[in-house]
Amino acid sequence: MANLEDFRAETRAWLEENCPPGARAGAGGSRDDHRVWRERLIENGWSAPTWPQEYGGGGLGNDQYMVLIQELRRVQATFPFGGMGLSLIGPTLLELGTEDQKRRHLPPIVRGEVAWCQGYSEPSSGSDLASLRTRAVDNGDHFVINGQKIWTSGAQVADWIFALVRTDPDVPKHDGISFVLLTMHQPGVTVKPIRLISGSSPFCETFFDDAIARKEDLVGELNKGWTIGKRLLQFERGNMATLVGGAAVREAGPSLAGEAKKFTGEIDGRIADHALRSRIIEHNINNDAYRLTQRRTVEEAKDGRTPGPATSIFKTYGTELQQDKSSLFVEMRGTQGLGWEGEGFTRRQIEDTRAFLANRAASIYSGSNEIQRNIIAKRVLGLPD
Numbered sequence: 001m002a003n004l005e006d007f008r009a010e011t012r013a014w015l016e017e018n019c020p021p022g023a024r025a026g027a028g029g030s031r032d033d034h035r036v037w038r039e040r041l042i043e044n045g046w047s048a049p050t051w052p053q054e055y056g057g058g059g060l061g062n063d064q065y066m067v068l069i070q071e072l073r074r075v076q077a078t079f080p081f082g083g084m085g086l087s088l089i090g091p092t093l094l095e096l097g098t099e100d101q102k103r104r105h106l107p108p109i110v111r112g113e114v115a116w117c118q119g120y121s122e123p124s125s126g127s128d129l130a131s132l133r134t135r136a137v138d139n140g141d142h143f144v145i146n147g148q149k150i151w152t153s154g155a156q157v158a159d160w161i162f163a164l165v166r167t168d169p170d171v172p173k174h175d176g177i178s179f180v181l182l183t184m185h186q187p188g189v190t191v192k193p194i195r196l197i198s199g200s201s202p203f204c205e206t207f208f209d210d211a212i213a214r215k216e217d218l219v220g221e222l223n224k225g226w227t228i229g230k231r232l233l234q235f236e237r238g239n240m241a242t243l244v245g246g247a248a249v250r251e252a253g254p255s256l257a258g259e260a261k262k263f264t265g266e267i268d269g270r271i272a273d274h275a276l277r278s279r280i281i282e283h284n285i286n287n288d289a290y291r292l293t294q295r296r297t298v299e300e301a302k303d304g305r306t307p308g309p310a311t312s313i314f315k316t317y318g319t320e321l322q323q324d325k326s327s328l329f330v331e332m333r334g335t336q337g338l339g340w341e342g343e344g345f346t347r348r349q350i351e352d353t354r355a356f357l358a359n360r361a362a363s364i365y366s367g368s369n370e371i372q373r374n375i376i377a378k379r380v381l382g383l384p385d
Contacts, residue, residue, distance in 0.1 A: 119163030
């Protein structure tokens with residue numbers, strides 16, 4: 001514990017010295033402030049705090065990472081890193097990639113030089129992902145890829161894509177799939193954004209027409225990509241960094257209780273509407289229980305590895321909490337909870353209305369909650385088919 005407290009003191013001193021005032025929440029700092037802060041985090045390895053130092057990471061243990069998050073929040077420092085490089089393909093390569101793949105792909109992710117997207121779902125292969133038809137044909141030192149992916153988040157700005165492709169159509173569907181990496185900056189890749197009801201276009205259609213993936217960017221064995229793809233989804237649903245982050249701090253954002261008092265009034269400091277008060281209390285209790293479960297999982301992970309099928313529990317319940325919160329924000333405001341645009345609504349109200357619509361999809365993407373419950377039943381509880 002003493003060593004951890006020493007780390008906290010060192011981290012606090014480093015943040016006070018290196019985090020520009022303009023890079024803190026609500027400060028409205030200049031681009032230079034944010035650029036300097038970003039560069040200092042990268043130099044210290046804290047863009048990927050738990051990754052090995054040999055690939056540019058910080059080499060922190062989970063307990064140290066938790067302290068770092070707490071101290072970042074204490075000074076209201078922004079954290080200008082994220083994306084599928086850090087959360088999905090990076091952890092997958094760290095666990096299952098070759099040394100060459102790690103050294104080529106991980107340092108650019110740490111430095112924030114590349115953006116990644118995911119090529120899994122297809123127009124006819126969503127919940128039944130193993131039925132995918134995008135084909136990769138062996139052509140000597142590379143694969144030639146033809147087919148289509150859909151719902152590829154961020155594809156319009158991505159530099160690389162990790163994709164599941166069919167490399168053997170003559171075997172059972174789970175056995176003929178491979179996991180490949182390929183650059184988006186080539187003539188054989190076309191991206192078309194999809195506009196959603198929420199007004200944004202985070203998802204895309206991605207088309208491959210004789211696109212190229214190099215043989216050295218085959219992750220794992222040929223035709224054994226289904227195992228790699230499933231492990232990546234476990235990182236997506238609850239990787240260790242996400243679990244540590246959730247366990248370290250309470251949820252950020254506006255208070256449900258505070259907002260409820262604005263619209264329904266208060267009596268003796270409490271929300272006036274008894275039914276609404278009960279629902280918010282229940283949500284907050286469930287949210288605290290969820291984060292305490294995340295913390296317990298982190299503390300029980302002696303080897304620091306992301307859990308396996310149990311990540312489906314976090315995905316399912318976390319999604320339901322997210323949807324419940326966004327619904328509460330909209331409902332408690334009455335007609336003010338229906339704001340899409342216009343002077344009659346605050347920015348916060350508009351953002352929450354759009355978040356409510358966007359969150360309807362949360363129980364579908366990354367594997368629907370029905371699929372997650374099947375995984376929990378079979379792989380966690382051991383129930384029969």
